[in-house]
Amino acid sequence: MRISVIGCGYLGAVHAASLVELGHEVVGIDVDERKSAALGHARSPFYEPGFQDLLEHSLASGRLSFSTDVTQAAGARVHFICVGTPQKHGEYGADLQFVQAAAESLLRVLEPGELVVGKSTVPVGTAAGLAQMYGEKVPGSLVAWNPEFLREGFAVRDTLHPDRLVYGIADGAEAATIESMLDEVYGPIVARGTPKVVTDYATAEMVKTAANSFLATKISFINAMAELCEATGADVKQLADAIGYDDRIGRKFLNAGLGFGGGCLPKDIRAFMARAGELGADQALTFLREVDNINMRRRIRMVELAREVCDGSLLGKRVAVLGAAFKPDSDDIRDSPALNVAAQLQLQGPSSG
Ligand SMILES: NC(=O)c1ccc[n+]([C@@H]2O[C@H](COP(=O)([O-])OP(=O)(O)OC[C@H]3O[C@@H](n4cnc5c(N)ncnc54)[C@H](O)[C@@H]3O)[C@@H](O)[C@H]2O)c1
Known part of the structure; x- marks a missing residue:
């Protein structure tokens, strides 16, 4: 199948190369000229284990190309939207300008019968809005929402071997066609019996933000x-082990530490709260504010601990901060707790950092 992928960042570039691995012919479109050129020359613009090899392999097949020109997406039967949805400046809500621009750019090539598939993490209601826009401007075109659950550091494996597929599809005469187009896209993944949830747009959009909220809550x-253990002398690691043996709780994501960061969890829980507020359901998610607060307190606590081991003052001390990315096996520094701690330390007057 000929497929286009609009937005070739951490998600889109891996998705594009993985689709080639699944047997398709793919064009990746990104407005960033340097990124698009690097990808086209088999140079990964970011660090992700296994991606460089996958990129080289996919390009060598002759079925993968990259461009900044959206007209290169013409003729694709399926178009994936994989652009960023960062937090708005000074607000909790998601900035949808890139999704909007990408969706509108597709109007230059989209034909009836072709399917636009959203992969970006978006506030609930976005898919219905785009479906309405396409319905008016390109009657007969199709829209689905297919959230992505990959973890940076495991992106290649997660994309090629996802633990589930979620298809958000509107009711109607075209629903079966859309489902079978998506099944064709994910052929080998569907064939090996990967769990598949076929649902409406709103549920598909919410699955992603609900999953990230749950994970963030577990970490916080x-x-x-850990805060209580510090106050009582209890051992948080043993506590995590002991409660983790209960399989209703599970041991994963129960590691006390510097908390979560990165380009997803922090902005996704904030966008979820903002959207709940717009929908008049803000009370349902007020706990996420506390999840966020606990998380941000870890960064402050880390600086306090550093100051304590420096006899109460960092003035004139030499401080080294090991690590800059938000997690191991990634070069992603978006909302990195490590950089936040480094910046706070710097303000406390060490001689060098
Ligand atoms: N990174 C992850 O681990 C991950 C996992 C699941 C979901 N997501 C979601 O996927 C989306 C993308 O995340 P990301 O981490 O890949 O972001 P990113 O910033 O790495 O990539 C986004 C890319 O889109 C490009 N872009 C912006 N506007 C464009 C346009 N109009 N046309 C073409 N390209 C355009 C940018 O140049 C950039 O390369 C977000 O909604 C994110 O929440 C990310």
């Missing part, structure tokens, strides 16, 4: 326990 829960 154990970090709140």
